[in-house]
Amino acid sequence: MSVGTLPQFIDVQKWADREAVIEQIHPLRVYARLLEGAVDDEGEVTVNVRLHRDQQGLFVVEGRMATTVKLTCQRCLEPVSTDLDVGVHLWLLRSEEQADRLPDDADFLVIDENGCLDLAAALEDELILALPLVPAHEECEAFPVEPVEEAEPEAPARPNPFLVLASLKGGTEKE
Numbered sequence: 001m002s003v004g005t006l007p008q009f010i011d012v013q014k015w016a017d018r019e020a021v022i023e024q025i026h027p028l029r030v031y032a033r034l035l036e037g038a039v040d041d042e043g044e045v046t047v048n049v050r051l052h053r054d055q056q057g058l059f060v061v062e063g064r065m066a067t068t069v070k071l072t073c074q075r076c077l078e079p080v081s082t083d084l085d086v087g088v089h090l091w092l093l094r095s096e097e098q099a100d101r102l103p104d105d106a107d108f109l110v111i112d113e114n115g116c117l118d119l120a121a122a123l124e125d126e127l128i129l130a131l132p133l134v135p136a137h138e139e140c141e142a143f144p145v146e147p148v149e150e151a152e153p154e155a156p157a158r159p160n161p162f163l164v165l166a167s168l169k170g171g172t173e174k175e
C-alpha cells in the first residue's frame with residue numbers, strides 16, 4: 001500500500017493491457033464530492049483495484065474500496081460513522097453498443113473518443129453510490145427506536161404469573 005493520489009485521466013487500453021494495479025491509501029479530504037453531506041473530512045480511503053481485459057477483450061476495472069465517512073444521523077442529528085466497503089466491477093466500454101455484450105445488471109462507463117477515462121472521478125462515484133440514502137445509527141441514544149414502549153415501563157402488560165399460580169393453587173385445594 002502506498003499513500004498517493006489516484007491518476008485522473010488514464011489511457012484505458014494501455015492500463016488494461018499492462019494489468020495495472022492500484023493499491024493506495026488516500027486522505028479522505030481529497031474526495032470532495034463524497035464528503036458533501038459529511039460532518040468532517042478526517043479519515044482515509046483504501047483503494048485496491050486493477051485494470052484488465054475480460055474474456056471478451058473488454059476493459060474492466062475491478063477490486064475494492066473502503067472508507068468510513070461521518071454523516072449526520074437522520075434520527076438524532078448526531079454524527080454517525082458510516083463504513084463503506086465497496087466491491088468495484090466496472091466495465092470501461094468504447095461505445096454504448098458494447099453494453100449489449102454485458103449482463104443486464106452490469107456497471108459500465110463509456111470512455112471518450114481518445115480512450116481516456118477520469119479514473120479518480122469514476123472510483124469516487126462508486127463510493128458515492130454506496131452511501132446510505134438515510135444515514136442513521138443502528139440504535140440512537142438520543143431517540144431510542146421504540147420510545148413509546150420505553151416511556152411506559154409500569155404499564156401492566158401481563159398478569160403477574162405468581163398471582164395466576166396462586167389462584168390456580170387455591171382452586172385445586174377447594175376441589
Ligand SMILES: [Zn+2]
Pocket residue numbers: 073074075076077078080136137139140141
Ligand atoms: Zn442517531
